[in-house]
Amino acid sequence: MKKWKLVLLILLSLLLIFIIVTVFNTMRVSSKQPTPEETTILLNEEEAIARFSESLTYKTISYQDRSKFDFAEFDRFIFYLEESYPEVHDQLELEKINEYALVYKWEGSDKNKNPIGLTGHYDVVPVLEGTEENWKQDPFSGAIVDGVIWGRGTLDDKIGVIGILEAVSYLIEQDFQPTRDMYFMFGFDEEIGGEKGAKAIVDTLEDSGITFDFVLDEGGAIVKNMVPGVDHPVGVVGIAEKGSATAELSIEGSGGHSSQPKSSTNIGRIAAAIAKLEETQFDADLQGPGKALFEYVAPEMSFGMKYVFANSFVFEPLIENILLDEPASAALIRTTIAPTIFQAGEQYNALPERASAVINLRLMPGETLESVQEFIEETIADEKINVTVSGSESSKVSSYDTWQFEVIQKAARNVYSDAIIAPYLMFAGSDAKHYDRISENTYRFLPVLLTSEDLERMHGTNEHISVDNYVNAIKVYAEVIMVANE
Numbered sequence: 077m078k079k080w081k082l083v084l085l086i087l088l089s090l091l092l093i094f095i096i097v098t099v100f101n102t103m104r105v106s107s108k109q110p111t112p113e114e115t116t117i118l119l120n121e122e123e124a125i126a127r128f129s130e131s132l133t134y135k136t137i138s139y140q141d142r143s144k145f146d147f148a149e150f151d152r153f154i155f156y157l158e159e160s161y162p163e164v165h166d167q168l169e170l171e172k173i174n175e176y177a178l179v180y181k182w183e184g185s186d187k188n189k190n191p192i193g194l195t196g197h198y199d200v201v202p203v204l205e206g207t208e209e210n211w212k213q214d215p216f217s218g219a220i221v222d223g224v225i226w227g228r229g230t231l232d233d234k235i236g237v238i239g240i241l242e243a244v245s246y247l248i249e250q251d252f253q254p255t256r257d258m259y260f261m262f263g264f265d266e267e268i269g270g271e272k273g274a275k276a277i278v279d280t281l282e283d284s285g286i287t288f289d290f291v292l293d294e295g296g297a298i299v300k301n302m303v304p305g306v307d308h309p310v311g312v313v314g315i316a317e318k319g320s321a322t323a324e325l326s327i328e329g330s331g332g333h334s335s336q337p338k339s340s341t342n343i344g345r346i347a348a349a350i351a352k353l354e355e356t357q358f359d360a361d362l363q364g365p366g367k368a369l370f371e372y373v374a375p376e377m378s379f380g381m382k383y384v385f386a387n388s389f390v391f392e393p394l395i396e397n398i399l400l401d402e403p404a405s406a407a408l409i410r411t412t413i414a415p416t417i418f419q420a421g422e423q424y425n426a427l428p429e430r431a432s433a434v435i436n437l438r439l440m441p442g443e444t445l446e447s448v449q450e451f452i453e454e455t456i457a458d459e460k461i462n463v464t465v466s467g468s469e470s471s472k473v474s475s476y477d478t479w480q481f482e483v484i485q486k487a488a489r490n491v492y493s494d495a496i497i498a499p500y501l502m503f504a505g506s507d508a509k510h511y512d513r514i515s516e517n518t519y520r521f522l523p524v525l526l527t528s529e530d531l532e533r534m535h536g537t538n539e540h541i542s543v544d545n546y547v548n549a550i551k552v553y554a555e556v557i558m559v560a561n562e
């Protein structure tokens with residue numbers, strides 16, 4: 077046999093082996109979705125909706141400046157809960173921490189099992205001054221118009237608090253008895269970090285030696301048309317949240333008259349430093365929660381997409397390049413760099429003596445404030461620039477190949493049988509991170525079906541939710557409690 081024929085034969089054999097291996101990998105991909113059992117929950121919807129609507133009228137607004145809190149509204153809200161859910165307050169123990177953080181305990185029958193917690197927050201963000209006019213319904217009216225409930229908290233996150241209480245109330249009516257201790261924990265300052273709410277709740281529970289098998293908080297939703305190539309709506313459950321760091325870059329030195337500048341100025345050096353950071357970027361790596369999302373979504377895709385994701389050992393660089401094309405998917409696989417403030421100069425003909433910039437970075441799990449500081453210093457390589465980094469570390473990554481995660485999947489699919497429920501990485505912060513200390517797993521999921529435009533309304537204008545969505549959220553919470561206690 078001629079030499080070139082032999083080479084060709086070897087190459088063809090290798091190609092054949094490659095095809096066999098990769099197709100075999102693809103064939104092995106199977107759905108990670110549990111089979112749903114359609115929910116049988118029947119609610120008195122009219123009453124449930126009316127109670128939710130009224131809960132939205134209390135102005136439980138949290139402000140960065142704590143002295144601005146109107147605690148009379150918080151008192152009225154708590155009183156409203158007691159009045160609206162008498163059976164819950166009858167059957168469950170209620171402990172108030174820092175007066176306004178609420179911890180309800182529903183005693184289970186089996187002391188050998190670890191408790192499970194459901195959590196949410198009833199504070200809401202203020203309505204931005206000057207945007208009141210743009211609301212189609214008053215943000216604190218709780219108006220119900222054409223099957224839609226309007227107001228602050230309909231998405232973030234009175235829906236969680238009232239939805240959970242409504243679910244508990246329903247289960248009590250059905251004489252349901254949990255096997256595990258169930259905790260329902262509601263913060264009142266999540267929007268400003270949760271220091272006095274969630275964090276204080278966790279401190280108290282930690283002192284009593286309580287550890288959860290899992291805690292469910294607000295977070296990702298079920299989103300239509302979220303993943304190209306997947307017809308089903310995809311419900312994303314945050315198994316981790318990114319850290320948020322503030323890096324300040326500053327430089328001080330001689331100013332001087334603008335008629336005879338040095339070749340290097342303060343503004344120029346800070347600008348150059350930012351340009352270098354944007355050019356370099358943190359390494360992208362499809363790992364952890366981002367990778368997990370695709371592991372769960374890929375089985376529902378076409379053969380081609382399944383093939384690519386099932387053989388990520390070959391295609392990972394290609395997948396990463398595609399994800400880097402869009403800011404939302406890029407944020408899933410790398411620490412992001414966002415310059416948000418730039419300050420220098422006052423007068424057109426004077427060189428400023430000081431220039432500074434603030435960069436907001438969102439940290440991937442595994443990245444730390446320390447490693448961010450190192451990265452910035454190494455990248456800008458300018459000793460005259462002072463770099464300080466502060467902020468919050470990324471959360472722990474919860475496991476998803478577990479019965480706990482399957483509880484969430486099952487509960488959601490019992491109500492939304494069509495939805496694919498997958499793990500993912502949350503970019504925004506939540507109270508959930510406080511629970512990392514006392515819970516094996518923390519999941520971040522708001523069981524409602526939304527479009528991506530709905531998500532933008534969360535802290536914005538015209539926050540609202542459809543009546544159907546609200547009713548389904550109650551059902552999912554009730555299903556979580558039932559499935560977790562099977």
Ligand SMILES: [Zn+2]
Nearest residue numbers: 232233266294
């Ligand atoms: Zn929230």
